[in-house]
Amino acid sequence: MKQFLDLEDIPDVQKLIEEAISLKKDPFEYEHLGKHKTIGMLFFNSSLRTRLSTQKAAQNLGMKTIVMNINSEGWALEFEDGSIMNTNTAEHIKEAAAVVSQFVDIIAVRAFPGLTDKEKDGQEQILKSFRKYASVPVVNMESATAHPLQALTDAITITEFQQKKRPKVVLSWAPHPKALPHAVPNSFTKMMQLIDVDFVITHPKGYELDPKITKESKIEYDQEEALKDADFVYSKNWSSYKNYGKVENTDPNWMMTLEKLGEARFMHCLPVRRNVVVADKVLDSEQSIVIQQANNRTSAAQVVLKRILENN
Amino acid sequence: MKQFLDLEDIPDVQKLIEEAISLKKDPFEYEHLGKHKTIGMLFFNSSLRTRLSTQKAAQNLGMKTIVMNINSEGWALEFEDGSIMNTNTAEHIKEAAAVVSQFVDIIAVRAFPGLTDKEKDGQEQILKSFRKYASVPVVNMESATAHPLQALTDAITITEFQQKKRPKVVLSWAPHPKALPHAVPNSFTKMMQLIDVDFVITHPKGYELDPKITKESKIEYDQEEALKDADFVYSKNWSSYKNYGKVENTDPNWMMTLEKLGEARFMHCLPVRRNVVVADKVLDSEQSIVIQQANNRTSAAQVVLKRILENN
Amino acid sequence: MKQFLDLEDIPDVQKLIEEAISLKKDPFEYEHLGKHKTIGMLFFNSSLRTRLSTQKAAQNLGMKTIVMNINSEGWALEFEDGSIMNTNTAEHIKEAAAVVSQFVDIIAVRAFPGLTDKEKDGQEQILKSFRKYASVPVVNMESATAHPLQALTDAITITEFQQKKRPKVVLSWAPHPKALPHAVPNSFTKMMQLIDVDFVITHPKGYELDPKITKESKIEYDQEEALKDADFVYSKNWSSYKNYGKVENTDPNWMMTLEKLGEARFMHCLPVRRNVVVADKVLDSEQSIVIQQANNRTSAAQVVLKRILENN
Numbered sequence: 001m002k003q004f005l006d007l008e009d010i011p012d013v014q015k016l017i018e019e020a021i022s023l024k025k026d027p028f029e030y031e032h033l034g035k036h037k038t039i040g041m042l043f044f045n046s047s048l049r050t051r052l053s054t055q056k057a058a059q060n061l062g063m064k065t066i067v068m069n070i071n072s073e074g075w076a077l078e079f080e081d082g083s084i085m086n087t088n089t090a091e092h093i094k095e096a097a098a099v100v101s102q103f104v105d106i107i108a109v110r111a112f113p114g115l116t117d118k119e120k121d122g123q124e125q126i127l128k129s130f131r132k133y134a135s136v137p138v139v140n141m142e143s144a145t146a147h148p149l150q151a152l153t154d155a156i157t158i159t160e161f162q163q164k165k166r167p168k169v170v171l172s173w174a175p176h177p178k179a180l181p182h183a184v185p186n187s188f189t190k191m192m193q194l195i196d197v198d199f200v201i202t203h204p205k206g207y208e209l210d211p212k213i214t215k216e217s218k219i220e221y222d223q224e225e226a227l228k229d230a231d232f233v234y235s236k237n238w239s240s241y242k243n244y245g246k247v248e249n250t251d252p253n254w255m256m257t258l259e260k261l262g263e264a265r266f267m268h269c270l271p272v273r274r275n276v277v278v279a280d281k282v283l284d285s286e287q288s289i290v291i292q293q294a295n296n297r298t299s300a301a302q303v304v305l306k307r308i309l310e311n312n
Numbered sequence: 313m314k315q316f317l318d319l320e321d322i323p324d325v326q327k328l329i330e331e332a333i334s335l336k337k338d339p340f341e342y343e344h345l346g347k348h349k350t351i352g353m354l355f356f357n358s359s360l361r362t363r364l365s366t367q368k369a370a371q372n373l374g375m376k377t378i379v380m381n382i383n384s385e386g387w388a389l390e391f392e393d394g395s396i397m398n399t400n401t402a403e404h405i406k407e408a409a410a411v412v413s414q415f416v417d418i419i420a421v422r423a424f425p426g427l428t429d430k431e432k433d434g435q436e437q438i439l440k441s442f443r444k445y446a447s448v449p450v451v452n453m454e455s456a457t458a459h460p461l462q463a464l465t466d467a468i469t470i471t472e473f474q475q476k477k478r479p480k481v482v483l484s485w486a487p488h489p490k491a492l493p494h495a496v497p498n499s500f501t502k503m504m505q506l507i508d509v510d511f512v513i514t515h516p517k518g519y520e521l522d523p524k525i526t527k528e529s530k531i532e533y534d535q536e537e538a539l540k541d542a543d544f545v546y547s548k549n550w551s552s553y554k555n556y557g558k559v560e561n562t563d564p565n566w567m568m569t570l571e572k573l574g575e576a577r578f579m580h581c582l583p584v585r586r587n588v589v590v591a592d593k594v595l596d597s598e599q600s601i602v603i604q605q606a607n608n609r610t611s612a613a614q615v616v617l618k619r620i621l622e623n624n
Numbered sequence: 625m626k627q628f629l630d631l632e633d634i635p636d637v638q639k640l641i642e643e644a645i646s647l648k649k650d651p652f653e654y655e656h657l658g659k660h661k662t663i664g665m666l667f668f669n670s671s672l673r674t675r676l677s678t679q680k681a682a683q684n685l686g687m688k689t690i691v692m693n694i695n696s697e698g699w700a701l702e703f704e705d706g707s708i709m710n711t712n713t714a715e716h717i718k719e720a721a722a723v724v725s726q727f728v729d730i731i732a733v734r735a736f737p738g739l740t741d742k743e744k745d746g747q748e749q750i751l752k753s754f755r756k757y758a759s760v761p762v763v764n765m766e767s768a769t770a771h772p773l774q775a776l777t778d779a780i781t782i783t784e785f786q787q788k789k790r791p792k793v794v795l796s797w798a799p800h801p802k803a804l805p806h807a808v809p810n811s812f813t814k815m816m817q818l819i820d821v822d823f824v825i826t827h828p829k830g831y832e833l834d835p836k837i838t839k840e841s842k843i844e845y846d847q848e849e850a851l852k853d854a855d856f857v858y859s860k861n862w863s864s865y866k867n868y869g870k871v872e873n874t875d876p877n878w879m880m881t882l883e884k885l886g887e888a889r890f891m892h893c894l895p896v897r898r899n900v901v902v903a904d905k906v907l908d909s910e911q912s913i914v915i916q917q918a919n920n921r922t923s924a925a926q927v928v929l930k931r932i933l934e935n936n
Contacts, residue, residue: 028348036652038680048386048408052378052415056350059376064683066676069385073693074672075895084899086801091895094907095914096672099894102919103676177398270411271387271403275396283406290407295414340660360698360720364690364727368662371688381697489710582723583699583715587708595718602719607726 001307004139005131007148007187013155013194020156020296020303027060027302033309034063040104041067041141044111044126049270049297050141050149054108057301061309066104079125093126097133106137106308113144113181115245121145122210137308142183145210150269151187152300155195157293158232161265166196167231170264172223173203174277175250176237184269185238186213193217202226204249209241223254230264235278258282265289313619316451317443319460319499325467325506332468332608332615339372339614345621346375352416353379353453356423356438361582361609362453362461366420369613373621378416391437405438409445418449418620425456425493427557433457434522449620454495457522462581463499464612467507469605470544473577478508479543482576484535485515486589487562488549496581497550498525505529514538516561521553535566542576547590570594577601625931628763629755631772631811637779637818644780644920644927651684651926657933658687664728665691665765668735668750673894673921674765674773678732681925685933690728703749717750721757730761730932737768737805739869745769746834761932766807769834774893775811776924779819781917782856785889790820791855794888796847797827798901799874800861808893809862810837817841826850828873833865847878854888859902882906889913 003009010016023029039058043051055065068074077096078089085092100107109130113121127143140148158169169192171185185201190213192199201214202223208214220226227233235256240246256266256278266278266288274280282288315321322328335341351370355363367377380386389408390401397404412419421442425433439455452460470481481504483497497513502525504511513526514535520526532538539545547568552558568578568590578590578600586592594600627633634640647653663682667675679689692698701720702713709716724731733754737745751767764772782793793816795809809825814837816823825838826847832838844850851857859880864870880890880902890902890912898904906912 038683040676043385046386048380048403049411049415051380051385052352052412055378056415059350066679068672068675072384072696073667073675074670078898082899082904085897086900090897091672092898094898095894095896095918098915099673099918100676102915103673103680103922270407272407273397273402274390274404274406275394276398280394291410291414294407294411298415355697358698360692360715361723361727363692363697364664364724367690368727371662384696582719584719585709585714586702586716586718587706588710592706603722603726606719606723610727 001304002311003131003137004148004304004308005127006140006146007151007190007194016152016303016307017155017159020152020299021160023299023302023306030306031060031062033306034058034061037105037309038064038066038103039106039108039305040100041065041108042100042110043067043069044071047110047141049294050110053297054141054301057298057305060302061305063305079129093129094133097130098135101135104136106139106305107134108139108141109143110141111143115179115181115239118244139304139308144181145183145186147183147187149297149300149304150184151191152304153293153296154188154234154267155191156296156299157267157289158195158197161289162231164231166198168198168200168229169232169234170226170230171201171234171236172226172256173207173254174235174237174256175252175254176273176277177250179239179245179247180237182209182238182241185209185236188234189213189217200226204251204254206242206248207238207240209238223260227260227262227264230262232267233261233264234267236268237277255279256282258285261287267293270294313616314623315443315449316460316616316620317439318452318458319463319502319506328464328615328619329467329471332464332611333472335611335614335618342618343372343374345618346370346373349417349621350376350378350415351418351420351617352412353377353420354412354422355379355381356383359422359453361606362422365609366453366613369610369617372614373617375617391441405441406445409442410447413447416448418451418617419446420451420453421455422453423455427491427493427551430556451616451620456493457495457498459495459499461609461612461616462496463503464616465605465608466500466546466579467503468608468611469579469601470507470509473601474543476543478510480510480512480541481544481546482538482542483513483546483548484539484568485519485566486547486549486568487564487566488585488589489562491551491557491559492549494521494550494553497521497548500546500548501525501529512538516563516566518554518560519550519552521550535572539572539574539576542574544579545573545576546579548580549589567591568594570597573599579605582606625928626935627755627761628772628928628932629751630764630770631775631814631818640776640927640931641779641783644776644923645784647923647926647930654930655684655686657930658682658685661729661933662688662690662727663730663732663929664724665689665732666724666734667691667693668695671734671765673918674734677921678765678925681922681929684922684926685929687929703753717753718757721754722759725759728760730763730929731758732763732765733767734765735767739803739805739863742868763928763932768805769807769810771807771811773921773924773928774808775815776928777917777920778812778858778891779815780920780923781891781913782819782821785913786855788855790822792822792824792853793856793858794850794854795825795858795860796850796880797831797878798859798861798880799876799878800897800901801874803863803869803871804861806833806862806865809833809860812858812860813837813841824850828875828878830866830872831862831864833862847884851884851886851888854886856891857885857888858891860892861901879903880906882909885911891917894918
């Protein structure tokens, strides 16, 4: 791979999933690949799993890691072409991306959406600017509209836990007090379209994701109907896409419970708000695989970095 | 050792002190122990010595280090069982500790007390939650009520500098403009009860530490009397324990001076407020061993991490 | 070298420049030098290039890196001798520098000026206090009045790109909305006095730099006249030195344009405000060498750290 901006950058999803799983046997097998290589991890937003798992993955591959919180440690970046920079921004992404490319071998970026301007968020200005002006491969650690490392993690996890050839996977919207991005449900939906599963999305009316993402994926507004015979249930909140970035519904009936879950495995990208998105009893049950899922963040990051280092 | 939450986790204090001192001869002798191992250092509060010395200690042992400021870089953590997380906290410690355990081999945590609720601080909720939900060893880098790495450092320093078999050690309260935690005096007192010293605590009336900590240790309210023939004087401020977290006394007569110090060595955990806690003349004299004491922070951290890596 | 506080610490500028350039052929050739050595990088201010390039340089030399944001992660430091520390500062530089020296082998410091008190900034209190109280070599990552790593970078870049024996180099003041320090123009001027170039400074009247810095260097108030036949043009804003720290002029006619640049190469230390300091057309042209210049930050830092590690 030459970059990892989104799932389209994966040439062979099924093979990549298998390779990620096989890396777990000996995480240090490819430690030679990263000798004298450095990853620069640039954060515009908070991170726990992504921050730690990507560092761990890079270190497993023998890479050095440099982590930077752009907003608090660096300079406010400008992304608009042709702007007269006489106000708040101190450095243009053209220089920043080109310069950082000379100090590191891979640039990883996390930059959330503003959730106020649908069109602007959809343009993925920060991620795409890094790609455009960086001279080294760029990895998406969650952007305005996509979180492909999480989606790869999710596919690895489903592959490890599935007990039938074509499991039923349900993405079930959940309530949340704050407006959350669409990156995780977007990338999860795209990934489910790429692997062999029976995929259903359920959410309140009005909470439809971008139709360019959901495409032909089944949407079932009746949560109970959607969850029937599910093998994996992925709970996740997102804010309205139509009424962009708004919290229109906080109906606690959409919270996931053991009763609703049935025999399914429970998944979530974390962090998760207990007893809002999902009941304690689910998370504390054997059916929850959120911890194993989070563990696969390392495997996903490691297989992506490995492929980039190998340039294949 | 399987963890280092408090001094009770040390099976053999005297042997550990000697081992720490012997590590100084060749700090890299055990570099093989940490190969492919990572320590995750999680900070809820400021740190200079602990941050740097623990990184240095881990690197001496060949470990990789991942450092994270939880509040500014991660998610606000929830510690209450059963809470409905619909306000400020975004992730429960149950998930956070379990997840981080999968990315690192040892978790080290620094979390100060709020100093407003004695009972809550005494429960050591943050440290104990990490211990409860982490699947890897947890190291205390200063918690609400204990700073055992500092106390081990202090014992190493006294052992190195003592000139008689049973030196007299005085913990002498000092004034300070802000309310400070009890972690350092608590752990120092407990350590002095474990090694062969003549130990006296002196402070204004009303500044008694938790009696479950001080136990049979001698308390002498007359500072001059307490300091008589001292070999080591450890100055330290703490806020009132009885009138919990309050600054009840700022009497500058409790500041340590050369006159009061006599022939004793001067110790402090640092950072120290000059000419408030202790006079310049003391810190700038040959009798002050605060710099050598701080240097032992590396030795203390290193011997603890070594024992945990060896699991003995 | 025993330290790198300013350009005076370089015993042999020309040789150091050549050595820096030769390091590029195999950046890892001296990886053995830094084995078991650690650099502690202490930031009082924002940084992108310095932060990343110094880490990269240290890692190229096999060193471990520990990075710390003093203000947000550590304790507020006191720099005044004899002060009674009963207000905001929690730790004196005497202790901080001495203690940090025990955990790392080289201390690198970045500390900008306040730009309100000319005399105080001129005393370089933070940098000089570290030098005074540290027991290991100190490296200046930009101080109140000097940025010698940048100046060394600039000399390396001019050496690489010069096409005649004695090129004409122009330091051309540029407008900027905020009051900026004098560190970069100061150190650039001093460096140009040390290498074989025809050096001219141009700026509006009243923007004279410290005459103890500019010495005999030519000052030409007519920008057009100054730029005539230039081989290298270095644009840079600085606030008034006479009317200390004030923005007295924001005349956009001082912005660098392609027309003004003529056949010269364009240089800037970055970050740079586009279309305020310099026009897009300059930065986006082949004549701009700011990215190559920034790349030399690694070479400059690496040759300095190498010399310090070699102690020669």
